[in-house]
Amino acid sequence: MIIKKLKKYNLIGRGGASFPVWLKWNGVRSARGEKKYIICNAAEGEPAVFKDGYILENYPEEVINGIKMALKTIEYSSAIIYLRKDYYKKFKIKLKQLIGKSPIELRKKTGGYLCGEETTILESLEGKREEPRNKPPYPSESGLFGYPTLINNVETFFCVSKIVKGDYRNTRFYSISGDIKNQGVYELPENWSIKKILTKTDNFPAFNFFVQINGGAGGGIFSNKELSKTVSGSGAILVYNFKKTKPINLINQWINFFYNENCGKCVPCREGILRLKEVLSEKKPNLEIIKDILFALKETSYCALGRSVPIPIESLIKKIWTI
Amino acid sequence: MDNLINVKIDGRKVKVKKGRTVLEIAEEIGIDIPILCFHPDLSVKSNCRLCVVEIKGTDGLQTACSTVVQNGMDITTESLKINKTRKTNLEFIFSQHLEECPDCVWMSNCQLLKLAKRYSADITRFKDRKSKRPVLQFGPIVFDETKCIDCRNCVEVCPVNFLEIKNRGADTEITPSRNRQKDCIYCGQCITHCPVGAIESTGEFEGIEKPLKKENKYIVAQFAPSIRTTIGEEFGLPYGEVVTGKLVAGLKKLGFYKVFDTSVGADFTTIEEAQELAERILKQRNLPAFSSCCPSWVKFLEFYRPEFIKNLCTARSPQTILGGLIKTYWAEKEKINPENVIVVSIMPCVSKKYEINRPELAINGLKPVDFVLTTRELARLLKKNKIDFKNLPSESADAPFDSPSGAGVIYGASGGVFESTLRTAFKKIAGKDIPDFNVKEIRGQEGIKIKALKIGNRTIKTAVVSGIKNAEKMLNELKKNPKAFDAMEVMACPGGCIGGGGQPLPVSAEIRKSRAESLYKIDGEKPLRSAHENPIIQQIYKDYLTNRKNIHSICHTKFSPKKKCPINKLKNSLKTHA
Numbered sequence: 033m034i035i036k037k038l039k040k041y042n043l044i045g046r047g048g049a050s051f052p053v054w055l056k057w058n059g060v061r062s063a064r065g066e067k068k069y070i071i072c073n074a075a076e077g078e079p080a081v082f083k084d085g086y087i088l089e090n091y092p093e094e095v096i097n098g099i100k101m102a103l104k105t106i107e108y109s110s111a112i113i114y115l116r117k118d119y120y121k122k123f124k125i126k127l128k129q130l131i132g133k134s135p136i137e138l139r140k141k142t143g144g145y146l147c148g149e150e151t152t153i154l155e156s157l158e159g160k161r162e163e164p165r166n167k168p169p170y171p172s173e174s175g176l177f178g179y180p181t182l183i184n185n186v187e188t189f190f191c192v193s194k195i196v197k198g199d200y201r202n203t204r205f206y207s208i209s210g211d212i213k214n215q216g217v218y219e220l221p222e223n224w225s226i227k228k229i230l231t232k233t234d235n236f237p238a239f240n241f242f243v244q245i246n247g248g249a250g251g252g253i254f255s256n257k258e259l260s261k262t263v264s265g266s267g268a269i270l271v272y273n274f275k276k277t278k279p280i281n282l283i284n285q286w287i288n289f290f291y292n293e294n295c296g297k298c299v300p301c302r303e304g305i306l307r308l309k310e311v312l313s314e315k316k317p318n319l320e321i322i323k324d325i326l327f328a329l330k331e332t333s334y335c336a337l338g339r340s341v342p343i344p345i346e347s348l349i350k351k352i353w354t355i
Numbered sequence: 356m357d358n359l360i361n362v363k364i365d366g367r368k369v370k371v372k373k374g375r376t377v378l379e380i381a382e383e384i385g386i387d388i389p390i391l392c393f394h395p396d397l398s399v400k401s402n403c404r405l406c407v408v409e410i411k412g413t414d415g416l417q418t419a420c421s422t423v424v425q426n427g428m429d430i431t432t433e434s435l436k437i438n439k440t441r442k443t444n445l446e447f448i449f450s451q452h453l454e455e456c457p458d459c460v461w462m463s464n465c466q467l468l469k470l471a472k473r474y475s476a477d478i479t480r481f482k483d484r485k486s487k488r489p490v491l492q493f494g495p496i497v498f499d500e501t502k503c504i505d506c507r508n509c510v511e512v513c514p515v516n517f518l519e520i521k522n523r524g525a526d527t528e529i530t531p532s533r534n535r536q537k538d539c540i541y542c543g544q545c546i547t548h549c550p551v552g553a554i555e556s557t558g559e560f561e562g563i564e565k566p567l568k569k570e571n572k573y574i575v576a577q578f579a580p581s582i583r584t585t586i587g588e589e590f591g592l593p594y595g596e597v598v599t600g601k602l603v604a605g606l607k608k609l610g611f612y613k614v615f616d617t618s619v620g621a622d623f624t625t626i627e628e629a630q631e632l633a634e635r636i637l638k639q640r641n642l643p644a645f646s647s648c649c650p651s652w653v654k655f656l657e658f659y660r661p662e663f664i665k666n667l668c669t670a671r672s673p674q675t676i677l678g679g680l681i682k683t684y685w686a687e688k689e690k691i692n693p694e695n696v697i698v699v700s701i702m703p704c705v706s707k708k709y710e711i712n713r714p715e716l717a718i719n720g721l722k723p724v725d726f727v728l729t730t731r732e733l734a735r736l737l738k739k740n741k742i743d744f745k746n747l748p749s750e751s752a753d754a755p756f757d758s759p760s761g762a763g764v765i766y767g768a769s770g771g772v773f774e775s776t777l778r779t780a781f782k783k784i785a786g787k788d789i790p791d792f793n794v795k796e797i798r799g800q801e802g803i804k805i806k807a808l809k810i811g812n813r814t815i816k817t818a819v820v821s822g823i824k825n826a827e828k829m830l831n832e833l834k835k836n837p838k839a840f841d842a843m844e845v846m847a848c849p850g851g852c853i854g855g856g857g858q859p860l861p862v863s864a865e866i867r868k869s870r871a872e873s874l875y876k877i878d879g880e881k882p883l884r885s886a887h888e889n890p891i892i893q894q895i896y897k898d899y900l901t902n903r904k905n906i907h908s909i910c911h912t913k914f915s916p917k918k919k920c921p922i923n924k925l926k927n928s929l930k931t932h933a
Contacts, residue, residue: 166421296524296527298402299444302525303447307450324443328404328440328443328444331407331436334401
């Protein structure tokens, strides 16, 4: 019943990977397993993305209700909310109150950014080194401790709750930050363009600017000529003042983030990011090497972390940094 | 056949079985996809990213080792795009790996160098980033972190989780555990599963000429049962080729004064172990009885599970019994001062390098064995001396330790020790020959094999185990049910000594199978199948091992709980530590 509704509203996951929610739910529901897990991903760890914290603070009852819907839909299941450490501290009491006697457990995130990646969450919850797993098998077939597992983001469970109650208004939560006046999280229609969102929130800059969409590290760069696009994925808009932003500093900032957050499992990520960092610290970076490294990262990285490294860098170079 | 699916690979349409990986089907039809971290013994990790292929309709390249083929899949295994990323990833890997090719266990067979050529990788494009990492030695193992490419094969294969992953990202370090509750048991599986030679045994290969350089000494060699079906691989012969005669000839060409067969030593071990087993069963004491000729298994119990030490048979391992007899019985007979005898064992094993230094083995102050060379080391020594092994005419080992029973030969395979022991114990207990010399249930490559054998009016239940993780399962079973079985043979290495840490590279279940089958073939063709029938053994028990004292000092040993051994930092140029 619920799955039908999710399908009808064509709800798309709000974690970043943009996967249809009903398909995931259906997969876990029909997967064979003597027990099943539901995980609410509240690990939110990318710079400029902070809407899940906002939702947990303002609408925790919706999130818990969404999880309860999943518990109801998926037989023999229990749930875990996997929380960033500060979220755990801040929201634990309220969440426990709302959970009551439902089989929902709160667990603290054990690592960094990568712990927001769904298979890494599984490893973390199993007490292992925080690293991604091979897919397939997908978590919906074999997830936590080998049982079928549904992993959805905080906002996704919020939306589920709204849909079930008939309150869903096709909105989403935007984290808006950067060189603007009114930083914050805004709940707005999901079909609004970047331009409309910035205008309506009174954030449209008077100066020349560009934006980074869906995350302050792995998000793509869009120029001020591309503002008619809508925002999907994790729903983050980061505004940069064109004049005040030095592209090379920005790239270094991203690389440093990925350098600190990669797990070291696969060759391109572990070695490639290190070498990018080295090459970029040189006076005249060798573009040929940078290109080769980005290509290897994009094509051969084990998980989305490595594959996303080239996204901001290449789009910045192409659209903004006229060398 | 509905379990067949259609796939296209490099333009070729093929029907393949469901559930197989791209790598497997490519191998089957002769398409060579480069692999480095993949090992058939281990789980698929997809860390090295060299086996990437294109699959039509998917974003980004996919690893062939982990991708299961689907009906209609269109796979490309070589393209500009693929080769470009392979080249870059190889250059990354080389930047972690300090080349020291002439001294590497992979030398002529180095996958890294082959791939560098194939993809025109610039192996010095990025500067070596690990040159300041330490070279660590623990027992007979040397772990050179300057060569490690973080593939983690060693971490997975280590049965005691002694090798650990520290830190993250580019600071990742694979390193021996400093935890006092963990110690290496020296099985050397990390060596045979490292794709880049970052781990080797002490003295490999700087120390190989040392034993033969001793002046004014009688330098004698003994070779372990399994070497005769493995060393041929080093010279391009097929897996499992029996080369006993060439092996003896090669050792003689190197200048050894005498060449003895450790399988004769194994016959002594069998006699003593069968005796012990029979006694323990009759007296129902210290059961189940555990085999004790694998020094890694012994070290495992002494360090991790000392409560089981009492279960170990005290019979010495074949190399130490034979070494002891060489320095006593043989030296006396030859009128040679045993101090002038140097015994060099050719072993499939790095743990044997540790075993010979156990002080309780000394006889009249002398070590029964002075040096251990692994199969790989002997092969290197033969090559260095330009000995054309493949074309050597066969020679026989030297009397009196020249002719083992078939039982002594199968010691090299998991199950062989107990098959030998059962043949002799049966005779001892029942007074007649075992109905079938071939105890097939305990042969083969499975990690745990069980056989219940009726001897007279009792049934003796034996477990045969290879791999320490399997042994742990059985020990835990024993904790629950101490009478689960009467005897257990354990070899630390998969498949027994034929899969040992000192054996030729590469290794896989298929290769181990060929090596083991050849040992059973030798056994099957021997007129004498049991240790107690061997006239040499009978003679020596009549002439020399006539009293408890002699038997005890030459054929038995003792065990005691052990503390963690130190981890030493070696200078890069000074790795010889044997």
